[in-house]
Amino acid sequence: MAEPILEIRNLSKHFGALRATDDVSLNLRPGEIHALIGPNGAGKSTLIHQIAGTLKPSAGTIRFLGRDIGGLGVPERTRLGLGRTFQISSLTPEFSALRNVMLAVQARQGTSFRFFRPVMGDRSLTEPAMAMLERVGLADRAEIPAGELSHGERRQLEIAIALALGSKTFLLDEPMAGMDSEGSKTLTGFLDALRHEAPILLVEHDMDAVFALADRISVLVYGRIIATGTVDEVRTDPEVRRAYLGEEA
Template identity: 60%
Template sequence: MTNNPILAVRSLTKSFGGLVASKNINIDLYAGEIHALIGPNGAGKSTLIQQITGGLTSDEGEVYFDGQEISSLNTAARTRLGMGRTFQISSLAMEYTVLQNVVLGAIGFRGKVFDFFNNAMKDRELINRAETALVQVGLEDFRTYRTSDLSHGQRRQLEVAVALTLSPKAFLMDEPMAGLGAEGSKRLTGFLDELRKQAPILLIEHDMDAVFSLADRISVLVYGEIIATGSVDEIRQNPQVRSAYLGEEDTL
């Protein structure tokens, strides 16, 4: 990992009144890696994600993506640069079919959104792109389902599929395993393991089994501060992390 990071977060700070939600945060995401961000509830993970994706403006610090400073860009612009994301709480067009949701991603990738006359659902280019992503996550048999009829886990998969259609340079995944169940998270773990070859993943996750089996590096966020960054083993052995996050008695 000698090359430049795809995503570089530098001295990012954000406070809400007296509450400092993120304090002087530095994170790097390099090609080919899964960098996990963990931390107890209320540590400021969601705030940080918002600052990175453009939902919140930071008080201080910068975000660099693919060598470019993006701190002043909005969410849509950051997505167009290649930042693909999935949400903590599934954020899909619930009235649409599964395929339509993925086609949205394909339209976004192509960028010709002000096309008023051609039927998008009959556009081979869009459909092919969408179908490929559905096959990748294993949802191809559900393409005609209404999204609101999907299970929680399937919605998660669908979010990943939509992100895939964008061919992003990096993924930001906010708790993709949440509520998946053992079988589901095992499947997704295998999938993400492969996905990192396509683009690196900044993974916010509570499922420690998944984190420890997947992550190349882990950053630990506590009370808005990164208290440690390192390999799985380093983090496991870090006494500060053990007391702050994992609890003294937990054996890892």
């Protein structure tokens, strides 16, 4: 089996007496979508924050591409290729989709000294940025201001930006939140293809999306993983049914 890209071992986060994550171990393999599900307050976002570097773990290790990243800050983790998206603030709403991606290409190239040149005419920026928009299926929306894109399109744009910044893995925290069923269907199709570019750790409450997408699911309850397995294994696990899925499973 391929080496995991991301390996979490015995990760915990304590807020006073509360164990928001408690001895969590999981991994993410190349090409997979690993979904993390669980009731409200189970610790899913806390876990994502710990991996992204915005929360310091109380204990445990995080290895990314074979390297212990526990001591690294957010920018260093991003530079290594750990992509966290869906922070809407990363988009400049009045700039076109293309220009938003060009800024990321420029940041990656470290060419901000070119500010005095007309950026939109710079083919070393427009061409890779266009290629990125094509990869995420937004090429025909290149000229539309980011603020006028649909909810789902903005998420695709954020992924294009993350790819332009060199992301090799994605941590996605509730990407379907606030979407109608049409939007979440489109985004599901998009994430399905994205996994082959970069594996995804997906926190999501939309169970249709999770069951359609996940290669594996881990179920988090009160900060602990109570089961990890395929969709079928998790759906039929008695403890998961009792603790989370209930009779609807």
